[in-house]
Amino acid sequence: xxxxxxNALARIKAQAGTLTAQRKMRKEYSHKMEVELIRRIQxxxxxxxxxxxxxxxxxxASPRGVFRISAADWREGCASVIDENLPWKRLxxxxxxxxxxxxxxxxxxxxxxxxxxxxxxxxSPSGWEGAVWSKIxxxxxxxxxxxxxxxxxxxPTGVGMVAPIEFGRLLESCGVGVSSTQARALLRTFxxxxxxxxxxxxxxxxxxxxxxxxxxxxxxxxxxxxxTAHDPKLADYAVSKMRSVAAAVLDDAKKRLAGxxxxxxxxxxxxxxxxxxxxxxxxxxxxxxxxxxxxxxMKLDRALQRGGCPADHASLMRLAKYCDVVGNGHIxxxxxxxxxxxxxxxxxxxxxxxxxxxxxxxxxxMTLIRRSVQRFDPDxxxxxxxxxxxxxxKAVHTVITAENSTRSQSADSGSITKFQIQIIAxxxxxxxxxxxxxxxxxxxxxxxxxxxxx
Numbered sequence: 001x002x003x004x005x006x007n008a009l010a011r012i013k014a015q016a017g018t019l020t021a022q023r024k025m026r027k028e029y030s031h032k033m034e035v036e037l038i039r040r041i042q043x044x045x046x047x048x049x050x051x052x053x054x055x056x057x058x059x060x061a062s063p064r065g066v067f068r069i070s071a072a073d074w075r076e077g078c079a080s081v082i083d084e085n086l087p088w089k090r091l092x093x094x095x096x097x098x099x100x101x102x103x104x105x106x107x108x109x110x111x112x113x114x115x116x117x118x119x120x121x122x123x124s125p126s127g128w129e130g131a132v133w134s135k136i137x138x139x140x141x142x143x144x145x146x147x148x149x150x151x152x153x154x155x156p157t158g159v160g161m162v163a164p165i166e167f168g169r170l171l172e173s174c175g176v177g178v179s180s181t182q183a184r185a186l187l188r189t190f191x192x193x194x195x196x197x198x199x200x201x202x203x204x205x206x207x208x209x210x211x212x213x214x215x216x217x218x219x220x221x222x223x224x225x226x227x228t229a230h231d232p233k234l235a236d237y238a239v240s241k242m243r244s245v246a247a248a249v250l251d252d253a254k255k256r257l258a259g260x261x262x263x264x265x266x267x268x269x270x271x272x273x274x275x276x277x278x279x280x281x282x283x284x285x286x287x288x289x290x291x292x293x294x295x296x297x298m299k300l301d302r303a304l305q306r307g308g309c310p311a312d313h314a315s316l317m318r319l320a321k322y323c324d325v326v327g328n329g330h331i332x333x334x335x336x337x338x339x340x341x342x343x344x345x346x347x348x349x350x351x352x353x354x355x356x357x358x359x360x361x362x363x364x365x366m367t368l369i370r371r372s373v374q375r376f377d378p379d380x381x382x383x384x385x386x387x388x389x390x391x392x393x394k395a396v397h398t399v400i401t402a403e404n405s406t407r408s409q410s411a412d413s414g415s416i417t418k419f420q421i422q423i424i425a426x427x428x429x430x431x432x433x434x435x436x437x438x439x440x441x442x443x444x445x446x447x448x449x450x451x452x453x454x
Contacts (some may be wrong), residue, residue, distance in 0.1 A: 039315055039447070041095075043447050044082045045082075045110070048082055050243075052082075055081055060106075062075075062103075065107075067105055070103055077093075077403075097109055113450070114352070115445055116448045117444050131426070132355070132420050146285065146332070149286060161209060162207060162208060163207050179357075185354070234318065234322055237322075241308070241315075242322075243307070245297065245304065246340040248300040248303035248307060250272050250273065253272040253279075254272055257279055273333075274333065286332070286333075288336070290324070290330065290333075292319045293331055321338035323335050323336060349437060358416050359445055363447070365396060365400060370442060376388035376392060382440070386425045397417070
């Protein structure tokens with residue numbers, strides 16, 4: 001009897017151990033399922049970022065620039081745009097999106113998840129990303145457009161507001177290789193990082209002030225003038241003087257052209273600089289020749305000297321040469337913006353948002369890209385020559401463009417351009433035979449939670 005009791009007790013303990021192990025396995029499985037669900041949800045947030053922003057903008061009743069909605073509005077937007085069958089109340093709590101006042105700062109939420117390129121899951125730009133960014137910004141700055149032509153491209157309706165399609169036309173006229181999806185994303189960036197919230201047109205589309213947008217460009221175009229390559233000391237001299245020039249020019253424009261009582265919100269620096277530029281451009285060419293630029297500055301000699309900037313002809317001529325990025329003997333509006341803000345040019349969020357559209361395009365079309373690339377790699381070595389990578393990515397671009405033309409496509413995918421493809425291929429690391437490890441390249445794209453990286 002004692003033996004039977006012992007055996008029974010052993011069986012009970014074994015069963016209890018089995019049940020404990022099963023409960024542990026179920027708990028681990030449930031945790032893995034939740035982690036996988038969250039990963040997929042993060043992908044959907046990134047893929048539908050534009051749609052979510054536009055949906056939440058429509059229901060946003062907070063003061064301008066606050067960007068807050070209720071938790072219920074957040075859940076409703078997710079259900080409407082992504083999937084109504086997902087447990088958004090549970091996900092809201094797991095992701096920690098709701099603040100203590102039961103509201104969600106949806107701008108911060110939308111910038112939280114990104115497609116990043118780096119094997120270490122970081123978000124710092126790699127060599128090819130930096131090359132793409134620099135090339136895009138350089139082509140915009142180097143586009144030698146007359147002032148009125150540039151402003152007309154931004155605001156053809158003359159209402160002082162710019163919509164994504166208008167911004168896209170400016171970029172196209174400048175020869176900048178940015179897709180319509182990227183133009184839309186960049187305009188969203190202007191609105192998100194502006195001091196004031198963008199407005200909605202009659203169709204519910206986002207618009208931002210032309211001057212607010214130019215103010216964003218003003219701190220996002222750090223392009224070194226070509227003249228500094230021949231005269232390295234010129235940059236050291238000019239940068240130290242440009243702050244004084246900017247202060248004198250903006251002060252003159254406000255007092256003489258806008259009026260001392262001009263509202264600061266209605267007359268940001270970009271607009272003040274524009275009216276000063278047009279006033280100096282007495283010939284109406286849309287450009288300032290060196291002499292015209294220097295003569296205009298010499299009228300501000302006292303203000304310049306108070307700021308520590310020499311006001312003699314020779315010194316100001318050096319500054320004119322520095323502002324002339326293209327090196328064609330005259331200065332356009334974008335060059336003047338760049339020159340007067342070189343010391344303060346940062347704009348990291350602008351760069352990150354543009355690069356994310358490229359990263360997302362590759363990430364969400366990974367399967368299609370891999371199949372296309374492997375046509376040039378029949379032995380599946382994982383290596384390919386640059387020209388073949390360009391051909392494969394351009395084929396994918398053509399397919400995606402054709403698909404998007406036959407259906408409504410509002411997700412931030414398929415936005416990589418042929419211009420960007422060329423720059424990417426030129427700047428990827430190659431082996432001794434000149435081949436690119438495309439598998440390593442593709443495996444380096446990940447959706448990241450920037451909160452977890454901080």
